[in-house]
Amino acid sequence: MYNFLLDADALIKLAHSGALRKVCETFSCIITPEVKRETVEEGKKRLYPDAEVIELLIQEQMLQLVVPQEHIEPTPQLHKGELSILSLARERRGSFIVTDDQKFIRELEKENQEFLVPVEMIVILRKARAINTREALEYLEKMKTYIREEDYLKLKKELEGL
């Protein structure tokens, strides 16, 4: 159905929340070699445990690695990883980019590229009945550190009502 292209920011947040495996089991999730380098190689160098979670999903082919055909030159505001995902999205029309990066999202909006923030993936999983409320709240709790308090409370209330 849909391809979800995840940037490093989204990958790290979803891995940290514990939801990443479920997201990859439920949907077609794709990253680029540059995103892999930012999350797995750089993460392992600095002993961040989420790096191993991501690496395992790649090894299990639950997280697909795709090389974009076109290379977009980095700008003063955007980095190689984000731009590699954007390049892939241009090739795979109809894909959603999963990111929580304000600057990157502004660029996506200029191209009318659809996007989803990582915490929204938890809501989608719950509403699609791929997870139960308890699991959704657990994932949300672990993602709390990355989101605004008011957004966390709003989402918590929404998930509790499902």
Added chain:
Amino acid sequence: MAVVYPLKLKEEIMPIIELKSREEHTNKAIVLKQLIYHSLEEYVVTLCARGRLSVGKAAEILDVSIYDVHRIAQEKGIKLTAAPEQLQKSRKAAENVLKRIKMAAA
């Protein structure tokens, strides 16, 4: 690539820099660089939070990983997340995804 930048400093701060260098068993140039980088981290992460820089770019500028950028943001109580209006757009996109999932299941 390193750049040399001449800087005038008030004489009064030098004894403090000297003290810090002795306490940390390092030299004054390193102490000054550390103080600059410490402020730079906060400024760069604030730019991310305002949507002026991407997280990847912040990591590149600070020569750290994206994980480290998140860690720095958390230490400083800064949230690196989409703007409220962007969250609303994400929500609309999510509703479309769910609609299509339900149609496919039907």
